[in-house]
Amino acid sequence: MTDTTSKLDNAAIDFDTGKPAAWSVATWFAILSMAATSFALVSAEFLPAGLLTPMARDLGITEGTAGQVVTATASVGAVTALLSNVFIGRLNRKGVLVGLSALAIGSNILAALASDFWLLLVGRAGLGIALSGFWALSVAVVARLVGANATGRGMAVVTLGVSLATIAAPSMGALISDWLGWRIAMAMTAGLAALAMLLQALSLPTLPASTSNSLADVFRLTARRGVQLGMLAILLLMTGHFAGSVYLRPFLEQVTHLETEWLALALLGFGIASVIGNVAGGRMADASIHLALGVTAALMAVAALALVLSGAHIGVAFTFVSLWGFAFGMAPVVLPTNLSRGAPDALEAAGSLMVVSFQVAISIGAVLGGYVVDHYGAVGPLTVTAVLAASTIALALLQPRS
Template sequence: MSDVAESGHAVTGEARHQPAQWSGVFAMTLCVFALVASEFLPVSLLTPIAGDLGVSEGLAGYGIAISGAFAVLASLSIARLAGNMDRKLLLLLLTGLMGVSGLIVGLAPNYQAYLLGRALIGVVVGGFWSMSAAVAMRLVPAASVARALAVFNGGNALATVVAAPLGSYLGGTVGWRGAFLCLVPVSLLALAWQWISLPTMKAAPRPAAGGGHVFSLLKQPLVVSGMLAVGAFFMGQFVLFTYVRPFLETVTRVDFSTLSMVLLVIGIAGLLGTMLIGTLLQWSMYRTLALIPLLMAVIALALTVAGGWLPAVFVLLGLWGLMATAAPTGWWSWLAKALPRDAEAGGGLMVATVQLCIALGSVIGGMLFDGIGYRATLIASAALLLLASLLAWRTMRTQASISEISIRFKSGSRT
């Protein structure tokens, strides 16, 4: 994603003249893997977490909501709060905080301590994602930036694939607390590796752009339309996905091994989706962005009817994973094309939008799941995804209008 404080410094002179620091890139990739796994581990562990802490599954799901809320706050404030701090030191502090979060959650004596640990991981998510890509760009020469970012984002994709099935497996073997504690040594390894491999990285000399620059992008109709579409997509996705384990256990009535298999299918399908999405985006970026949430809405509605039939659930959730994991790549491609001169500030705004809507989606899903039932949760997810599809189509029309005006303006200038 991006460091708003270093907007315009995506590839600095420092990066051009230093040799490539590939060990630092891989160290950050390991940190991303642990971070994303930590963020979404509760998805596959809601039932045991709720039972052990004496709360409902909906309240346990709020652990994802609170991490999203704190990620929003951190993403919008981390650059200003960090000031001139060495970016290496800041990364190390955030990585250490991730390990502390795992300890607090794994040893939580009550629900309040669990929420505290989840809030801390939210701070890490927002802070790390808001600055890490710009830091990675400073680790390699300009010609290698694309490759470095591809390696870096591989940690995100891998964690997305394995987090749910790995969490389910560890929860069944060492318990949900053990699953969180297993991430602590991974965090320590990432901390040590970054300490050794990352060079000193002073903050950019120019003043931070700050939140005002980020929010000034909302004056552009294209940005507003796109961010609304992104928000509706992530909200609709997590209304359903946060409570996929309770759905499988109470509606489909799967056992532990089958649950792990379903979650693994979702992850493998998601990895396949990330490999296919590039071809679809070349075909038509906006049509792809509109079609994905539309098909996911159909899947959510189909689950209200076929949720008790295991073969159908396997297929439907596999298709869900195929599209849900690939869609964010499409929206980041849109951002790069829509805001080529403000990609860093736009990235900060995207982080805040995504995390806020993940939090809202988890809360809405929990309220509906506890208060009305699983069908209400699925229908709400479908409605939000349908809205995301319509907003993506509207974004396409907005882009077309802007392009038409630009062409007319250029033609008028020539005459």
């Protein structure tokens, strides 16, 4: 787009338009600023995975207690997602996005300087607000930047930052922590957020609010069948994914009997495949969201089932761990785009429900997977993944076509 104001300010989004137009340089920069923000926020979210030991030692707490910084981020994010679009009212969405990046900067600095566990939790809670606010607005903003019929492609670019951060943050955090200390590693995420904020300020067009949502407006959307099915798809597929993916490493160690170097290579394959799946998901979501949802679920179900049945063989394990990664890369693009089809006139409110659905799915998946692995071993959580992903295939067939 070449003007300074979004062209879709006051109209409901029509997802059935023709071939997407080529993006201008200005549009590319705007979308890349959103991708940079997702990378900065998700890097900060996943960073503690590589910092728990030195963080716990420095603050005089157990590693289990230190791990609650992740819980704080997710818990605050789930609550904030419901209220974010109510709080921002009719504020310009560009200003809101820049403000959320500023909040991430401050939160990461506070966490880096925290002298005790409670200050660290406050900093992480602020990050949870920034994360949930950003993702609640993401689909609506992307649709306004690139046009409704290119939303999947736009979200693929934005969520590419998620895939890259998921791969890089834990390992880079551990390396930087060993070299310079965990506080420096945490402070560097503030630098990433500052760069993202600068890119947003320079490249995003002004985005006047097209609506002002109340909490009642958000809940009213849940009466729509398309929204219900979209939320259910997120709950099923992401609960299945997080129930099983957390225990991929124990599975590969105990069932496939991979040594450390081969284990790292298999997980790297998962990450690389997720980046490729991210791009493929965007293309497919714009072409046919129903097909995209069915394919995403089918690939994850097949991958998990194959691992359960034949995962003791190294070749099978490598192949289907990568296939699982490909499906997971598609999911953050396909699932939000699918949900948005049920509320083309209320994308921001639908974004709030999307974030809540993801957070609930992550929580349920973690609890369910932990219970199953304790009672049924490393194969159990992957069986759950296969069953829930297969259920999502059936759900895709029920999606309304209008």
